[in-house]
Amino acid sequence: MSKNNDSNQFRKVDVDEYDENKFVDDEDNGESQVGPDEAEVDSLIRQGNLMEALQAVLKNPPINTKNQNVKDRAEALMLKVLSAFKSSDIEKAVQSLDKNGVDLLMKYIYKGFEKPSENSSATLLQWHEKALSAGGVGSIVRVLTARKTV
């Protein structure tokens, strides 16, 4: 049998890029989004004012930005706040959030699941249980169907 010595580069072509009917998401200008204010959140954690810290870290979610660093920093900050809570306070904290807050919290929780660290999964699971009872399966569906997420 003859051996194919020609180039196999064609296998690396992404044909979907050349499809003229390809669906392109609407470009949303997210360059201005910088994520939650780290200094503010850190000071609130040190003061022990965890409810305020949660509210602060949920502000300015870096949803539309293409800068991965901003997203990573926001996620790390969120994890810090979530781990600082005592188990018994989690439920109250979730109750204090409105519907959008619960959805956003769910997005961060699932983002946190993607990169598990030392104790993060256990804390995240506790938060997940409380957020689920507040937001219902609908909030999880919204995490799954979101085109642009944190």
Place this chain on the structure above:
Amino acid sequence: MAYHSFLLEPISCHSWNKDRTQIALCPNNHDVHIYKKDGTKWTKIHELKEHNGQVTGIDWAPESNRIVTCGTDRNAYVWSLKGEVWKPTLVILRINRAARCVSWSPKENKFAVGSGSRLISICYFEQENDWWVCKHIKKPIRSTVLSLDWHPNNVLLAAGSCDFKCRVFSAYIKEVEEKPGPTVWGSKMPFGEVLFESGPSGVSGGAGEGAGGGWVHGVCFSHSGNRLAWTSHDSTVAIAEGGKTSTISSLSSETLPLLCVSFITENSLVAAGHDCYPVLFVYDGTKGSVTFGGKLDVPKQTSQRGISARERFQNLDRRATSSETTEQGLESLHKNSISQISVLEGGKSKCSTFCTTGMDGGMVTWDVKVHTHTLHTHTV
């Protein structure tokens, strides 16, 4: 409430005749079966075999008694009853993907077909050639059209699509109708014009409408045509009111996504989907808010039996909780997702009965009773 199990396979789509004595449905294959009601029994009286692919949409025109069907074989047929037999007429849709949904216009002189070719075919009958002709609405649809609903003025058409948007188009065909008067959605309505588009780049949405969204599964105009409701795959239901300040009010629900929706009064709508039970929503026009009205289904039979220690440990082992809520099966009437809702009596302004069909092959007719002094609706 009456549950009738037609088949073991899903009912792909259904449509009722004018006096609600016959139902045409597709039993998840290439045919359409027509069943006739005999008291409480249903007997199959016709089998419409013409399609080469699964029939995805059926609509039965009440006045002219014609049935239009569309399928994955990229065709649509208009069936007329000649004596005792239904005779099909092929309609060339000029699409290269499956047809997904079909709907007669209110005056039944044209019908719209949504397809995977990212366009809507508006078909009307041309007398000179004795043939159904179709025109396409293409821009700016970017993905499959999943659902359609006509405005009562016979010209405007709402379309829900997989590009996460719900739009209102003009489907004005000058060959078959007069120029329409202005409506709250706009006054200039040339064919193919987009009068409304939901979503981030369209009219600014309500709470949490930033990015994302999901496929728009179901759309419905209210009886007056001034309001438009749609359900989306991100578990939201939204209502837009036509007008200069087209505001969208949406509700992110706690349930699984809803697949179909219908107005039952000017202010309330009923929707159903993957949670297998219909849900009521109430719209407040003055506040611009949509609120959850309640679940419509069989009342739960609370089991009073205690739980033994052994069962408690077994639950702990299996489910990590020792609670006794053992939802062994679904407690709803439908045992699988509900895919279609149709209003039976009362129209969209004062609906008293509606019907749901689903993937469990069953059909349920629901009664709606509106209490005048409390704005709650109950099922009977």
